[in-house]
Amino acid sequence: MAKIRISYNAPVVLTFAIAAVVAFLLGQSSASIQQWLIASPRLDGPQAYVGLFSHILGHHSWEHLLGNFMLILLIGPILEERHGSITLLCMILFTALMTGLATLVFSSGGVMGASGVVFMMILLASLANVRGGEIPLTFLVVALIYMGGEIVHSFRNDGISHMAHLVGGGMGALFGFIGARRGRRKAAVTVKPVTVKI
Secondary structure, three states, X not given: OOOOOOOOOOHHHHHHHHHHHHHHXXXXXXXXXXXXXXXXXXXXXXXXXXXXXXXXXOOOOHHHHHHHHHHHHHHHXXXXXXXXXXXXXXXXXXXXXXXXXXXXXXXXXXXOOOHHHHHHHHHHHHOOOOOOOOOOHHHHHHHHHHHHHHHHHOOOOOXXXXXXXXXXXXXXXXXXXXXXHHHHXXXXXXXXXXXXXX
């Protein structure tokens, strides 16, 4: 009988999820630790600089954490297999930084949570089969549903950072189109000429 092994199949996504759980538990035990897990609207100390990246690990509640990571654990491994672990890690960190900078420039309150990364992954996944000169209809539908909804909801005072969602979605679209362009260039380089004998 063959042995069944559990594989650490998506190291970036799984490590991200574990780090977020640990950060949540530490943040719940100490308000001073939680301050390091917020993207602040002011750069007034070392925690504000760290928070430009670390806010994606901080969450207000288990519901907030589970809501984000259910989607990250669903979509993330597919993206990690497609784009590679290092590339996906860079996408996550760059999305975190852009969300943190947007908070710094446009927001009056702090932001925490991985929802910007969730929206990045959703839009990136919808561009998985993009080809030269074409925009997938699925991307347009996803963009309309998710991004359109966020634009409408951004006018509500509901305590949710819709700006982080919009920034994350924008990053996902950007990464998807850049990846498609690189894929076309790579395919163009690797195509071998066909020799026809007459």
